[in-house]
Amino acid sequence: MFMDWESLLGEPTSQDMMRWYQVQRLQERYVSVLDTGRLEEWPELFTEDCVYEMVPREKVDHVLRGGVIRCFGRSMLRDHIASLRTARACEPHTFRHITSGLEITQVDADADTIDTESNYVVVQTLADGESRVYQAGRYLDRVVRTVDGWRYQRKLAVYDTSRLQISSVSPI
Amino acid sequence: MFMDWESLLGEPTSQDMMRWYQVQRLQERYVSVLDTGRLEEWPELFTEDCVYEMVPREKVDHVLRGGVIRCFGRSMLRDHIASLRTARACEPHTFRHITSGLEITQVDADADTIDTESNYVVVQTLADGESRVYQAGRYLDRVVRTVDGWRYQRKLAVYDTSRLQISSVSPI
């Protein structure tokens, strides 16, 4: 069974609600892992054959996107974190992800995948103690049910903010 | 059956949760439609006889509110979008709505309406690539069950931020 965005407009069922909650919970874990600095757990939220990209909004429709980060597979995510841990030269900072409006845009019940979109705003606090909007954007995600629970098969962070600092190599 | 704010304080039932989810889902669609520029779909989220207003916080209790936008009925919403599309003279920008704390304040089971309040913050990114808090405020909404699903019968965007730019004629 396949449901697209339009067929998802009607009266929701408790099955719809459970589906939404499962993706919501994965997103909460994702945010928690990044914002509390448990970066080594970040790759575990993806499938083995995942794609993770961070691209500016104006390039999202290009074939060659040329995003800031582009990772294929979980091992590449692990390498990215490992290099962050060794090379960390940027100013110490704290991130707080705020996500909103997790919308289910497509459900493929045979493949056990759910496509979602949601807004995000990341607030950064630097050593000076000031908090500012660091990045705003939209997640375009595909999650899949695995034997270990729901995981990201594809995660695309499309950012509006083009002022990107060195610290932007941190995953968002 | 009519339940006000106080009677909604106790132990929630699964029916309460489903009600909350239905309104939450409408709000997600609302945000998605505005932030991805699908403005023509915005009036479809309201009832035919709807009221949409955007008013500053200090005027919310006035009889003559004098808000920035005041639309009666879905056709007036369509006119508003049409005029935005033709007259769009302001600087290109991106909006990201973040909503939080969707609270159900009243349920009228006979009329099939639910009153809710929620906070919102809109982050704007201009052509310079900087993201800033554009507007903060609170939605005061009444949703109603129709044959096509839940729709807004009344939506009031009460904003705190008084610095409003030309682009503020965009619905929030």
Place this chain on the structure above:
Amino acid sequence: MFMDWESLLGEPTSQDMMRWYQVQRLQERYVSVLDTGRLEEWPELFTEDCVYEMVPREKVDHVLRGGVIRCFGRSMLRDHIASLRTARACEPHTFRHITSGLEITQVDADADTIDTESNYVVVQTLADGESRVYQAGRYLDRVVRTVDGWRYQRKLAVYDTSRLQISSVSPI
């Protein structure tokens, strides 16, 4: 029955979802009470023997935390609000709390307590009409089921932002 963070990773049940919704609803009420100025209702969301603290991130692991606010018991919360109401000398302002990513980290079914963590960002609008990020941080909470519904037994607001103004004696 006791469930820690790891055992909460698997496929969620409808009982998990209901638990999440109950805590979510308490958080919505909390935000609503603070942002609409109904400060006298704030202590009612806590248990009689509660602890409420607001501490900077760098002190969260200290034994003597030395937070900005530290209240033991509901009556101390009431005193705090009463002194705010009489002494209010700071510039008029509006707060909007945005919370995100309410994650359940521990469930103690025997004690009927749920531990949660969530991000928050508070946007402040001053008399000049400008809205800015006032404070970002993370809530570390324990909620408990009482005869009156779910209440906070412990609430810790750990803030990133070190620039704190006089108005920061308002609870967050």
